[in-house]
Amino acid sequence: MPSKPQPPVTMDAVYAAPGYLFRRMQQIAVSIFMEECKEFDLTPVQYAALVAIHTHPGIDATRLSAVIAFDRSTLGSVIERLQAKQYVERKPSPEDKRIKLLHLTKSGAALLKEIIPAVERAQARMLEPLKPADRKSLMALLVQLVDLNNEASRVPLRAEDALEHLGKAG
């Protein structure tokens, strides 16, 4: 067991790297979400999209991508799948022929209501191993970090902007 200063490249350095930990935690989070929600056949991304469409009926795909900070290209196929499952409808906009407006179907709205307890169980389980005070600290730090790093991601969150163009905020 050599005890001299670590050579420049070690697994310990990887295990302690923020990027590695964020990746691991994301994988764990998805795994827990899928487990709790397996009876609903809905992914975390699809859930977020459903909530956003529910909150902003008539939103278009580009603005939806800004509201949930997901890539626009990716979102296209997400919406397709939600459409295939009959949770979402797309109607051409009468005002702008490029745009397709998104609405929840009855079935989509019903699903959203039903799935909430499972989603909340999943979110709770992700933090469960920590002490309650630590959960709060972690979430506070993470909210801060994600917010301050917003511009570093390709698709920054633009919730406000997106809302304004829908005529809901002003």
Place this chain on the structure above:
Amino acid sequence: MPSKPQPPVTMDAVYAAPGYLFRRMQQIAVSIFMEECKEFDLTPVQYAALVAIHTHPGIDATRLSAVIAFDRSTLGSVIERLQAKQYVERKPSPEDKRIKLLHLTKSGAALLKEIIPAVERAQARMLEPLKPADRKSLMALLVQLVDLNNEASRVPLRAEDALEHLGKAG
């Protein structure tokens, strides 16, 4: 501004959900990594794989997946790409015809040395917006949470086990 208790489904609930924050942070982390390392044409996953192969020369793909906690199926294509870039070699094991042993090439080892400063810049940038004390708190909580949730992921980290079978820890 309504101040009554939030209706059951809101974007605010999504924005504050651990799963959503972990996803956003992971996307930001990848984005920063790719930006700092763009001259090397290496992804975060490929980097972790290179480090693990460097640390455990002669490891096979299944054990590699345990050492970095990545899915075995996914790892196959990651290794293929590293092989195509001439950073990694695969040789059949003389003892077990199912197994292919992994080694860094000279070019792979050289790349690993060169890329370290960029990787460290990336890791630092991810946490930069936080105060130094907060960075430490966040990392400490995250290390804890990932460790305690280890079994919740499909591919739990099994660094020790994997090492033993390579005859490096006995």
Place this chain on the structure above:
DNA sequence: TCTAGATTGTCAGTATACTGTCAATCTCAA
């Protein structure tokens, strides 16, 4: 020894993610 069960690498299928490109469409300024 012979076979049931485990392991390894691979593959097919699905679902994010991101980059870059494109045609259709819209906007706005000259």
Place this chain on the structure above:
DNA sequence: TTGAGATTGACAGTATACTGACAATCTAGA
């Protein structure tokens, strides 16, 4: 009004991720 530039949705290409299946191979027990 017309044309440059922006926007929208779609697509191709690459790279994780995970599930489930499979043949080849290895291991152990009967």
